[in-house]
Amino acid sequence: MAASLGNLTGKVALITGASSGIGAATAVLFSKLGASVALTGRKSENLQQVGSQCEQAVGKKVQAGNCKPLLLVGDLSKEEDTKLVLDETIKQYGKLNILVNCAGVIEFGSIENTSLEQYDRVFNINVRSIYHLTMLAVPHLVETKGSIVNVSSVNGIRSFPGVLAYNMSKSAIDQFTRCVALELAPKQVRVNSVNPGVVVTELQKRGGLTDDAYAKFLERSKETHALGRPGQPEEVARAIAFMASDDSSFVTGASIPVDGGRHAMCPR
Numbered sequence: 001m002a003a004s005l006g007n008l009t010g011k012v013a014l015i016t017g018a019s020s021g022i023g024a025a026t027a028v029l030f031s032k033l034g035a036s037v038a039l040t041g042r043k044s045e046n047l048q049q050v051g052s053q054c055e056q057a058v059g060k061k062v063q064a065g066n067c068k069p070l071l072l073v074g075d076l077s078k079e080e081d082t083k084l085v086l087d088e089t090i091k092q093y094g095k096l097n098i099l100v101n102c103a104g105v106i107e108f109g110s111i112e113n114t115s116l117e118q119y120d121r122v123f124n125i126n127v128r129s130i131y132h133l134t135m136l137a138v139p140h141l142v143e144t145k146g147s148i149v150n151v152s153s154v155n156g157i158r159s160f161p162g163v164l165a166y167n168m169s170k171s172a173i174d175q176f177t178r179c180v181a182l183e184l185a186p187k188q189v190r191v192n193s194v195n196p197g198v199v200v201t202e203l204q205k206r207g208g209l210t211d212d213a214y215a216k217f218l219e220r221s222k223e224t225h226a227l228g229r230p231g232q233p234e235e236v237a238r239a240i241a242f243m244a245s246d247d248s249s250f251v252t253g254a255s256i257p258v259d260g261g262r263h264a265m266c267p268r
């Protein structure tokens, strides 16, 4: 059992979406906690920056087995890239203890103005790539009795108008989490989700919000989250580290809100 909370010493973790936001914060925290990390994203420059932050975070306190981050540039909507990411991780480290499925996109659209192209874009990365990478990773996670953490959303457990494909994709991930948790429980592999509320990252702006609209969205988050503010990537990273580590050894199939209480709210 781990000597201190969230100790990941000796663990190998593959983190998708590590070039930005929640995935980047998770990469840095996992490095601090002693994990050897394989990081993937599309933007090479950003990935390199996060890799350097991981090295700085470890600093002089390099623990046994904690290696330089492995940086893997790839587009997870391409099957060959997904396969390469997993293969290179195993080639480098020889094992996999933790898979964090964090990469994701948001697009705005309702049933009146969405398109099948939008549905495909959102589902390809938010659902299909997770299905594929997890399929490939499972034999290695079974060997280590490892752990999977999926980054879902409050949109997976609550319904909001105007982000239809995104909402549906996150519900699918929560169902995926529970089903795979039951399938792998006999092999002692745990599978959980974290469900963030609004977290300050690039996600919504990349989904199409202007700077002005994003500023208003964050302002409104003070009302839409019980704690009166949006979250920070590091706050989600800490929940991911808990779910990934042996500290949550009796938790599987759970979707844990990390959303300032938003999931419990009801308009009145």
Ligand SMILES: NC(=O)c1ccc[n+]([C@@H]2O[C@H](COP(=O)([O-])OP(=O)(O)OC[C@H]3O[C@@H](n4cnc5c(N)ncnc54)[C@H](OP(=O)(O)O)[C@@H]3O)[C@@H](O)[C@H]2O)c1
Pocket: 016, 017, 018, 019, 020, 021, 022, 023, 040, 041, 042, 043, 044, 046, 074, 075, 076, 077, 102, 103, 104, 105, 106, 125, 151, 152, 153, 154, 195, 196, 197, 198, 199, 200, 201, 202, 203, 204, 206
């Ligand atoms: N921020 C929020 O308010 C919020 C709330 C709930 C849930 N989430 C979830 O948290 C996760 C992380 O989002 P974030 O907020 O950290 O957003 P972000 O800053 O935009 O980061 C998204 C990450 O996903 C990667 N990604 C996107 N499409 C990809 C593709 N086709 N192939 C490979 N990588 C891809 C991006 O890589 P590149 O940048 O290199 O392209 C980036 O590293 C997502 O699943 C999101 O749905 C976020």
